[in-house]
Structure formats: C-alpha cells, structure tokens
Amino acid sequence: MERANAEQLIGEVENQRGRARKALGGYWFPLVLFGSLALVAALTLELGAPERILALWIVAAPVGIVATSIYYGRRAHRTGLSAPPVPFILTSLGIAVGASLLGWLGHDSPIGYAGPMLVIGAGYLVFAWLQRSRLAGAFAVALVVAAVGLYVIHPPHGLSLSMAFLGLGSLLVGAWNLRQVASAA
Amino acid sequence: MSADSHPASRLDETVHQRVRLGILGILSEAGRASFTYLRDALGVTDGNLSAHVQVLADAGLVQVDKEFVDRRPRTWVRATRSGRETFKSEMATLTELVTRYGAKKA
Numbered sequence: 001m002e003r004a005n006a007e008q009l010i011g012e013v014e015n016q017r018g019r020a021r022k023a024l025g026g027y028w029f030p031l032v033l034f035g036s037l038a039l040v041a042a043l044t045l046e047l048g049a050p051e052r053i054l055a056l057w058i059v060a061a062p063v064g065i066v067a068t069s070i071y072y073g074r075r076a077h078r079t080g081l082s083a084p085p086v087p088f089i090l091t092s093l094g095i096a097v098g099a100s101l102l103g104w105l106g107h108d109s110p111i112g113y114a115g116p117m118l119v120i121g122a123g124y125l126v127f128a129w130l131q132r133s134r135l136a137g138a139f140a141v142a143l144v145v146a147a148v149g150l151y152v153i154h155p156p157h158g159l160s161l162s163m164a165f166l167g168l169g170s171l172l173v174g175a176w177n178l179r180q181v182a183s184a185a
Numbered sequence: 186m187s188a189d190s191h192p193a194s195r196l197d198e199t200v201h202q203r204v205r206l207g208i209l210g211i212l213s214e215a216g217r218a219s220f221t222y223l224r225d226a227l228g229v230t231d232g233n234l235s236a237h238v239q240v241l242a243d244a245g246l247v248q249v250d251k252e253f254v255d256r257r258p259r260t261w262v263r264a265t266r267s268g269r270e271t272f273k274s275e276m277a278t279l280t281e282l283v284t285r286y287g288a289k290k291a
Contacts, residue, residue, distance in 0.1 A: 003286035006279045009203060013210040013276070016226055020214040077254060080222030081215040 023079050027131050028178040029071045033064050035170025042163035065092065087130055095123035113159040114151035120166060121147055139173045192282040199244045200275050204229055204237045209272035212247065212264035220260035238262055246271055 037060050044052050076082035102115030121143030128136035146165055150158055200206050207227045211218050218226075224234045241247040246268035250261045264272070 003283055006282045006286075009206065010276065010279050010283065012203065013206050016207050017210045017214050019226065020211045020218070024215055077259075080219035081211075082217055084216030 020081060021132055022184060023081050024083050025131060025133065026075065026177065026181040027127070027133065027136065028174040028181065030064070030068045031170040031174030031177065033067060035167045035174055037061075037064060038163045038167030038170065040167075042160045042167060045160045045163070046157070061096065083130070088127070091123050091126045091130070095120055098123075110151045110154045110158060113162040114147045117143055117147035117150065117162045117166060133177075135173055135176060139169055142169065192278045192285060195274075195278045196282075197271055197275050197278075199240060200246065200271055202237070204233070205241055206272070206275060208234075208237060208241060208262065209246065209264060209268055209275075212262065213269055213272050217250070217261045217263040220262065223262060241268065 037056070041053055041056055044050075044056060072082070072085075098119035099116035102119060103112055106112035106115050121140050124140035124143060125137060128134075128140050143166065147162070150162055155161060200209055204227055208223055211223060211226060220231075220234065220238075223238075224231060227234065229237075238247060238249060242249055245265055248263050248265055250263065252259050252261065
C-alpha cells in the first residue's frame with residue numbers, strides 16, 4: 001500500500017469520526033434542566049425554605065433523569081446516532097449517590113455543600129471526556145476548584161452559593177452548546 | 186505474526202477497505218448508528234452498504250439490530266468488542282505504515 005493511500009484512508013476515517021462526534025456533541029438539555037433546578041434550589045434556600053430543598057431534589061432529580069433519557073432517545077432517532085448509554089448512566093448514578101451521601105454526612109459543615117459540588121465537578125469531568133468537550137471540561141474543573149475554595153473559605157450561605165454557581169454555570173455552558181448545535185445544523 | 190513484521194502484512198483483509206473501515210470508524214465514536222446515517226455519511230447506495238455490513242457481521246465485527254418505530258422498520262448497526270479492537274489495530278497499522286514510509290524517505 002502506498003503512503004499517500006494510507007494517509008488518505010486515515011484522513012477520510014478521521015473526518016467521518018469527527019462528523020459523528022460533532023453530531024453526538026449536543027449535551028445542552030441536561031445542563032439547562034439541572035442548572036435551572038439548581039438555581040431554583042438556591043432561590044428556595046435564600047427565601048428561607050430549606051426544608052423544601054430535599055423534597056425538590058427527591059421529586060426533580062428522577063423526573064430530570066427520565067426527561068434527559070427521553071431527550072437522548074429522540075435525538076438518537078432524529079440523527080441516526082447514539083452514544084453508548086452505560087458510561088453516562090453509571091456516571092449519573094455516581095453523581096446522585098456521591099452528592100446525596102456527602103450532603104447528608106456533611107450536614108451543617110462545609111462538606112455538606114463543598115462535597116456534593118466536588119462530586120458533581122468530577123462527574124462533569126467524566127461527561128466532558130465522554131462528549132470530547134473542552135468547554136464542559138473547563139466548567140467541570142471550575143466546579144472542582146470552586147468546591148475546594150468553598151471548603152477552605154467556608155463563606156456564609158455556602159449551600160446557596162454552591163447551587164447558584166452550579167446552576168448559573170450549567171445554564172451558560174448549556175446555552176453555549178445549544179448555540180453550537182444550532183449553528184452546526 | 187512477529188511484532189517487527191512489515192505493517193502491510195498486518196493489514197486486516199476484512200476491514201482494509203474504505204467503506205468497511207469508515208463504518209467501524211463511525212461506530213467507534215457512536216454506540217450505534219442507523220443504516221441511513223451510515224449510508225449518507227459514507228456516500229454509498231443501500232445495496233452497497235448492505236453488502237459491506239454483511240461482510241463485517243459475518244466476521245463478528247458488527248451486530249445488526251432491527252426495530253420498528255411508528256410501524257416503520259429501522260436498522261441499527263453497532264460494533265462488537267472484536268470490531269472495536271480490530272478497528273484500533275487497523276488504524277495503528279496504517280499509522281505505522283505512514284510513519285515507516287516517511288522514515289524511509291528521510
């Protein structure tokens with residue numbers, strides 16, 4: 001086989017892989033959904049109803065997961081491509097279990113809000129790698145750094161601050177990704 | 186096969202073909218791809234794609250699933266573990282081939 005033929009074949013295959021990766025790159029829906037929920041949770045806390053936070057997440061988290069599954073299922077049928085679901089499901093479960101556990105164990109201490117944020121940041125890092133997204137990766141690193149910062153500084157309203165940062169950041173990254181998806185279509 | 190054999194001798198006959206390598210390339214990124222997506226992405230006819238998918242399926246490199254959505258049939262193709270490994274190995278061999286040619290020229 002000639003070198004030029006081998007190079008051309010590699011180039012064609014990489015080009016097709018890149019297009020498939022781009023078609024699979026829309027991850028705005030869960031970010032916008034869970035970002036909005038985190039903002040509502042932060043607002044609920046600041047309005048003085050912390051007891052409603054647990055109820056909010058118990059109801060909203062499973063509904064959000066089902067809605068996200070439906071979104072990805074419909075997208076797969078529209079585009080004709082679907083990512084392997086198992087790594088996404090395992091990462092989501094890891095985030096849900098890890099964040100809930102640390103939030104519960106660290107109640108009334110900085111671990112109660114910095115811990116879940118750290119777990120969410122680590123989970124987002126895995127999602128970013130799965131989606132091959134630098135933007136999502138940068139946001140995940142920002143979450144991890146913010147979690148460490150919140151733990152060290154231990155500011156007043158730490159829980160609200162962590163949720164507001166997570167919510168606002170998720171909404172911004174989600175909106176940017178939606179714009180990318182729309183311009184590529 | 187010795188590890189220092191010429192890379193050309195290690196090219197896999199089944200996947201060393203533009204369409205078949207393209208199918209495995211797309212499936213290495215996506216968990217599964219529809220027959221329609223593969224046909225459009227690779228720029229081939231239905232019959233041509235069917236023949237190539239059949240060769241890969243017979244070699245155990247892909248799995249074909251059929252499902253009905255709104256009473257319309259839809260065919261999905263997914264790479265098996267062996268298919269993913271064969272693709273990686275083929276790409277590594279091709280890259281090695283390019284590198285070796287480059288080194289010889291220099």
